[in-house]
Amino acid sequence: MKGKKILLSEEDIPKYWYNILPDMPTQLSTPLHPQTQKPLTPDDLKIFPKAIIEQEMSSEKEIRIPDKVREIYSIWRPSPLVRAYNLEKALGTPAKIYYKNESVSPAGSHKPNTAIAQAYYNKMEGVQTLTTETGAGQWGSALSLAGSLLGIDVRVYMVKVSYNQKPYRKSMIHAWGADVYASPSNKTQVGRNALEKDPNNPGTLGLAISEAIEDAVTHENTNYTLGSVLNHVLLHQTVIGLEAKKQLEMVGDYPDVILAPCGGGSNLGGIGLPFMRDKINGKDVKIVAVEPASCPTLTKGIFHYDYADVAKMTPLLLMYTLGHNFMPPSIHAGGLRYHGDSPILSQLRKDGLLDAVSYMQTEVFEAGLLFAKTEGIIPAPETCHAIKGAIEEAVKAKEEQKEKTILICFSGHGHFDMSSYDTYLSGDMKDYEYPEGKAKEALEYLPEI
């Protein structure tokens, strides 16, 4: 029998996260204060614990993972690396396809890798409550799990339209003992203002961010958390790539191409950065962000300072952006609907080290279903993007009759996204393509920096 899964033992859970900041060919530009546009100081970041602020700016390449965090990781980590033999066979490709299965976490995605770490550091500094926003609910449920395991309260502001459409992510949050409010809510001034203007406001991620920040700022012992984009989030996610590298070594392999879905960048950074380190040092490996054609930040965005939220409350970050006022179409991969991108990944893209492609959502679901029917596991809509990218690479390898090793991040399962599969299977799914050159229009809304 050919072995499918490459497994590590719990002792192999990495002891250090990999921090790419000191290795980057171009140093990361400093975030700027949203009002003064002056470089941000640690004082401006007081909604985060000190340990996180240090990590956000650290020049250490290796940052020790606390024992308690490793212990909680061990509930599901190391995650399996799996050879997708059946998918390869269905495609008739000479390429090898491996997927790193992050769907095995109790929350069903890679998000707990950073949620556990963030909850831990906050707990250590005496914080009693964490606030956050969530769109489709993957991040909100991951933070709730972390809060439950580390004994810290969690309040989640969930975009109202998702709150109503995805009731079971909300149930998960409740099951882990956290509170979740439909945003806009009457819990914050910014929420009350929005409701006063329009009691039926369906909410946006930007508004939910503003509510979560206001909640943290106006309550004692309460901090804010973010599930993607920032440096410390990508840092925590590097356990994915560090494990995958070790697992590939065990079978004497190394990827020619690595693909991951990319919204804010946390799972792409997680699987990709430990290999990017090799690439910076001359290794030939292609690392690819797979984006939705409707929100193609890295493929069609502009590289510019922009706000991370709609309400312009967050610092200005130098990144690829479609403009903070861009409202992506409500595609089914809710986790990829973000106007900006991680500053780290943006700079690597700018420097020509990171590739990016984009696909329509119908072709992405078609790929996801082929995976489900051959490999068994039903992927999250976000994950389907990486699968589509891998299939394209494998088909190319077949045409060229070239062996090739493909590695993807299987970021999550689709158990809470089955209504999206229903839409696809009924033939009612629509495609949206972001027009070429449209991102330039955003420039007039951006500060001249």
Next chain:
Amino acid sequence: MKGKKILLSEEDIPKYWYNILPDMPTQLSTPLHPQTQKPLTPDDLKIFPKAIIEQEMSSEKEIRIPDKVREIYSIWRPSPLVRAYNLEKALGTPAKIYYKNESVSPAGSHKPNTAIAQAYYNKMEGVQTLTTETGAGQWGSALSLAGSLLGIDVRVYMVKVSYNQKPYRKSMIHAWGADVYASPSNKTQVGRNALEKDPNNPGTLGLAISEAIEDAVTHENTNYTLGSVLNHVLLHQTVIGLEAKKQLEMVGDYPDVILAPCGGGSNLGGIGLPFMRDKINGKDVKIVAVEPASCPTLTKGIFHYDYADVAKMTPLLLMYTLGHNFMPPSIHAGGLRYHGDSPILSQLRKDGLLDAVSYMQTEVFEAGLLFAKTEGIIPAPETCHAIKGAIEEAVKAKEEQKEKTILICFSGHGHFDMSSYDTYLSGDMKDYEYPEGKAKEALEYLPEI
């Protein structure tokens, strides 16, 4: 760091299933023909492939698992055995609690262990289509997964009330390319008759069984499959207990008590029978069926020949039963709403080798939430029963200040049961208790045998 998970490699997937039939102290009574009440012959079972009929009556203790089945098992098997340190700590118990995590299969439960095997044997004998019934959808989705991986068509008759209330199990079935009909349907005569009498008939499992059997009988190259109760189903599930035994050996442990939820008996048989073999040979181990108080077949039923379905189409089986005409209250653990029980487990119960307890559904969900908050994973309502039983054993061990090793079958996750958690958390969940002695009333409906 204390190791949580005890992992085996793919080579450790058992090569043989364990067949308890030749080891049973009392030989199993022959099933009887539903009309003639004469012992069943292999000819009466033509809706199953020959290999399955042989297994149903085999006197071989070890039955070889086909390579292809082991290869598909390797998508998720061997499943982890996990030490529930956090739950132990929360209970302050000296007991060790291990759970065998069967929720890691792509369908989210132990059901694929037999679905894969059944689909394989049918495929080998040239069958093109499999039919089955499903209540809450765990079995229907598992068989659809198997059909997809083995290239065999699947038609599922899903009880209409579940079809409407649990839409996402239906979506899963569709994602794997199978067909699913709300039962009663207009696809069969028995379905059309039911709809003619009452177009709003909500369906029952008994009716769905009748539809699936009629479909198989009236179509070429079409066979029927069952997901629990029968000997071959329990046989296939013994991979659970065989692996768990090996995993406990690796840490030098052996269970004092084993608990599993019990509806038709497939996961209890799966984890329990390899240890029952030891018990029959004199080993001191307690094996416990955990039942819902509303449907306590082994705790309050009578030991008698009865039909496996409401429509009296199936053979008569000697088992504990609450009567084939008993309609269990619509509790949230849909998989445990069955009037009868596996003949193997029933006979072992009759012979005093199997223990049984029952709990109310609110206390069962309370236990499940404690597990979710301490161990992370949200259990299926069925699985919560085993957890409740384990907690009771662990609390007893605390009171007696006795070390004890507890093993449970974590049969599935609750991702498709979140509305049940909502009901519990809202305080609206009701309890039902089956009255003492009521099962005797069923006798008047049963044939005198």
